[in-house]
Amino acid sequence: EVHLVESGGGLVQPGRSLRLSCAASEFTFDDYAMHWVRQAPGKGLEWVSGISWNSGSIGYADSVKGRFTISRDNAKNSLYLQMNSLRAEDTALYYCSKDMGGYGDTGAFDYWGQGTLVTVSS
Amino acid sequence: QSALTQPASVSGSPGQSITISCTGTSSDVGGYKYVSWYQQHPGKAPKLMIYDVSYRPSGVSNRFSGSKSGNTASLTISGLQAEDEADYYCSSYTSSRILVVFGGGTKLTVL
Numbered sequence: 663e664v665h666l667v668e669s670g671g672g673l674v675q676p677g678r679s680l681r682l683s684c685a686a687s688e689f690t691f692d693d694y695a696m697h698w699v700r701q702a703p704g705k706g707l708e709w710v711s712g713i714s715w716n717s718g719s720i721g722y723a724d725s726v727k728g729r730f731t732i733s734r735d736n737a738k739n740s741l742y743l744q745m746n747s748l749r750a751e752d753t754a755l756y757y758c759s760k761d762m763g764g765y766g767d768t769g770a771f772d773y774w775g776q777g778t779l780v781t782v783s784s
Numbered sequence: 785q786s787a788l789t790q791p792a793s794v795s796g797s798p799g800q801s802i803t804i805s806c807t808g809t810s811s812d813v814g815g816y817k818y819v820s821w822y823q824q825h826p827g828k829a830p831k832l833m834i835y836d837v838s839y840r841p842s843g844v845s846n847r848f849s850g851s852k853s854g855n856t857a858s859l860t861i862s863g864l865q866a867e868d869e870a871d872y873y874c875s876s877y878t879s880s881r882i883l884v885v886f887g888g889g890t891k892l893t894v895l
Contacts, residue, residue: 684802697884699830706889707822707830707873721883738894757829769818769877770835777829 663756664689664773665759671778674748682778684741684758687713688774692716692736695766698743701777710756711743726752748782755779788813788874788887796891801862804890806874807855812885816853818877821850821859824889825870833872834859861892869894 676686697712711722713734731744741758756778768783789807813819821834832841834850847862861868874887885888
């Protein structure tokens with residue numbers, strides 16, 4: 663069974679940085695695109711960023727462009743999200759999710775982690 | 785990047801059928817075959833129910849079906865059951881680069 667485990671969340675002050683990680687197992691990680699999706703408390707899902715299997719294609723939501731950086735290490739079966747200049751509105755549960763395809767163009771996420779909570783507050 | 789438009793809530797009685805709409809534009813829903821639907825129970829991660837407009841992943845009940853007409857996609861749940869009560873989200877691919885947009889979500893209540 664595919665397993666995705668996020669880590670790195672926590673309480674951080676506005677303007678500071680945080681790095682999220684997602685450890686993947688039980689599938690061929692370097693065959694698939696991966697994404698970060700967040701959900702603010704009591705709100706809906708928001709796609710944050712996605713990366714193709716070989717890191718050749720990357721996309722960001724306008725709300726995080728220029729502040730967040732997605733990356734992956736296929737040798738370590740891991741996905742990352744470097745979050746800089748954090749704002750109160752970035753407070754959310756951050757999910758790591760697996761794309762059904764390799765290039766991130768399916769828009770279909772067939773496996774999700776349980777999420778890691780990021781709280782931005784002074 | 786505007787969110788896709790979904791009704792805030794829908795309801796139905798056990799055994800009935802309901803349909804949830806998801807309206808976008810020709811730049812997302814209307815322009816691609818990549819519309820997906822997710823079910824989310826409280827406190828749980830989302831679960832993929834429909835992908836590529838109308839395909840069901842293995843293990844998803846055939847009571848769930850998807851379709852699309854123009855810029856509007858739809859999720860139909862037939863034979864409503866109590867366990868179908870959840871939030872439902874649509875999503876669509878929306879660019880030649882990796883870019884995905886979600887709908888605002890619909891709360892399904894089984895009466």
